[in-house]
Amino acid sequence: MFNKNDERAISAIRALSIAQIEAANSGHPGLPMGASPMAYVLWNKFLKANPNNANWFNRDRFVLSAGHGSSMLYSLLHLSGYDVGIDDLKDFRQLGAKAAGHPERGHIDGVEVTTGPLGQGFAQAVGIAMAEKHLAAMYNKDDAQIIDHYTYVLCGDGDLMEGISYESMSLAGHLNLSKLIVLYDSNDICLDGATNTTFSEDIKKRAEALNWNYLRVDDGRDLDQIYEAISKAKGNIQGPTIIEVKTIIGYGSTNQGTNKVHGAPIGKEEFIKAKEIYEWTEDDFNIPDDVYDTFKEGIVKTGEEENQKWDDLLDKYQEKYPEDYKNLMAGINRELPENFIDEVKKYSSEDNALATRASNGEIIQDLAKITPNFWGGSADLFSSNKTNIKDTVAFTDKTPEGRNVWYGVREFAMAAIGNGIIAHGGTWHHVSTFFVFTDYLKPAIRLSALSKLPLTYVMTHDSIAVGEDGPTHEPIEQLAMIRSIPDCIMLRPADANETRLAWKYALESQEKPVVMALTRQNVGNLEETENITDINKGAYIISDCEKTPDLILIATGSEVELALETKALLKDKNIRVVSMPSMELFREQDEAYKEEILPKEVKNRVSIEMASTFGWAEWTGTDGLNIGIDTFGLSGKGDEVTEEFGFTAETIVETINNKFYK
Secondary structure, eight states: OHHHHHHHHHHHHHHHHHHHHHHOOOOHHHHHHHHHHHHHHIIIOOOOOOOSHHHHHHOOEEESSSSGGHHHHHHHHHHTTTTHHHHHHHHTTTTTOSSSSSOOOTSSSTTOOOOTTHHHHHHHEEEEEEEHHHHHHHOOOOTOOOOOEEEEHHHHHHHHHHHHHHHHHHHHHHHTOEEEEEEEEEEEEEETEHHHHTOOOOOHHHHTTTTTTTESSSSSOOOOHHHHHHHHHHHOOHHHHHHHOOOOEEETSSTSSSGTTTTOOOOOHHHHHHHHHHHHOOOOTTHHHHHHHIIIIIHHHHHHHHHHHOOOHHHHHHHHHHHHHHHHHHHHHHHHOOTTTGGGGOOOOOOOOOOOHHHOOOOHHHHHHOOTTTEESSSSSSHOOOOOOOSSSHHHOOOOTTEEOOOOHHHHHHHHHHHHHHHOOOOEEEEEEEEGGGHHHHHHHHHHHHTTTTOOOEEESSGGGGGOGGGGGGSSSSSHHTSTTTEEEOOOOHHHHHHHHHHHHHOOOSSEEEEEEOOSHHHHHHGTTOOOOOTTTEEEEEEOOSOOOSSSEETTHHHHHHHHHHHTTTTOOOEEEESSHHHHHHHHTTTTHHHHHHHHOOEEEEEEESOOOOHHHHHHOOOOEEOOOOSSOSOOOOOHEEEETTTTTHHHHHHHHHHHHO
């Protein structure tokens, strides 16, 4: 099965990986030196991918969850013919280089998801496998398996120590994601030393308890054992599979098998010795043609053939199933019908007051009718978040076409899995929980933004108006936290119509994740929002005065209604009210628009928001007044708690008068 050409290819991967690290004088050589054999077997003997068409939709996905092994991934990408040149490898970890310290989606050809924060790659892979299973159930026909691929992961001990790996493994096993295969680089070493000081669990028992198949390769250098294990894993139709591959970290170094080779260059002398063991005589970054030929005869040839077969199948699919083809391609291209928002209910001020979580629930039903590629989930809070799609079933092993994902109480995994679903492509997905639990989601939200993944986060119960659940469930600092994440859009709509337009922005977003904060308590449907067509500029004048304003009230969410009530009590003043559903979008506008909304000459500005005042000085200035909450909340009835914190029009008027109208 394997010959000298395969051994030379593995030596090339190792040597090229070490050369990158030595050139940068930075990196993690241990994993590439130990795990290259399993990576090679997977990559060149099993992976269905086309390096000449990296975004081919039905490709197998490979996720390097142990992202610190990036130099190995870049070596594989280069040798396989992806758009990764030798010069890119020479620039490993340098400023502006494509070969970044850890793999970044969209930054270099062939990287499926951004990894590095351990465990998140694993969870994203679960999301990718879920997306494959869902789309296959929606679009495959007896005569056309149009969605049919595997998701492969290479993880390490650190990934499996992370709590998110338990959450995501649990859900993957429950959902019977049989086309998810994990290669576990089991080398018994982590950064500080041997794993027996921190990690003694039985992975086989853990896997079996979580409804996974477990396989073991005793020698990570035995290519036939690795091949046999992956073949067996692909034959499993019940449950995902984890293959524990016993490797020697830093194989070939005199410090192999120790933490000394985990996260630091091995040095030139050690590199020379390692190359002798690998029987590799080439200069650094020099790859002979015969090695490239090995990959051309493997992944490249197979990938091009499989890609062509799929293209031919897709042509037949289009002819026989035109409506399904149209919907599938719309999802792949992330295209919605023109003016799709017109099909979503608009609200009148004469309608009953609704919590924005409730109006959001109604809006979701309309969106689900517009595109079949719209689905979402909740962390055991569908009944509270109101984010379930009613005209469907749950996404389960038996009903993978279902559009409601019951994530269970696994908030962090839910968010990372959502990232994987979006990275896979073909659908719009949303995840939901209470807004205060963005604390659990933060690392994944950050990765959404860094990865340019437009996942929608629907966060309800957005303020102290939650009430009886008390300060553990009342968000204070969360708005400021989310707003601090670069390239992440925080939307806090004032009422049902702003919520409707928040969804318009979220579904049209191609790169930025959106976090919506929605109320538990009822809010009026404002007459002032009935005719707005979008909130894409982040802020707008919701109520103005005839003359130049002598005071501007700026509010978000439910407090917009409160700001309007405050203005009504100050009817003898020239007051403008600005709704600011998104600081981030407003910040992106040109200076002319910002001046139109918040004229520099108007120094008297007041922000009203039932959350931390952190960050509001950007809009209210040094002379402004920020009405918010800079302590934890209280337990009690929602309206009593808000009154206790001064969020009534009468109290705000008194505060404003004391500040500006003495």
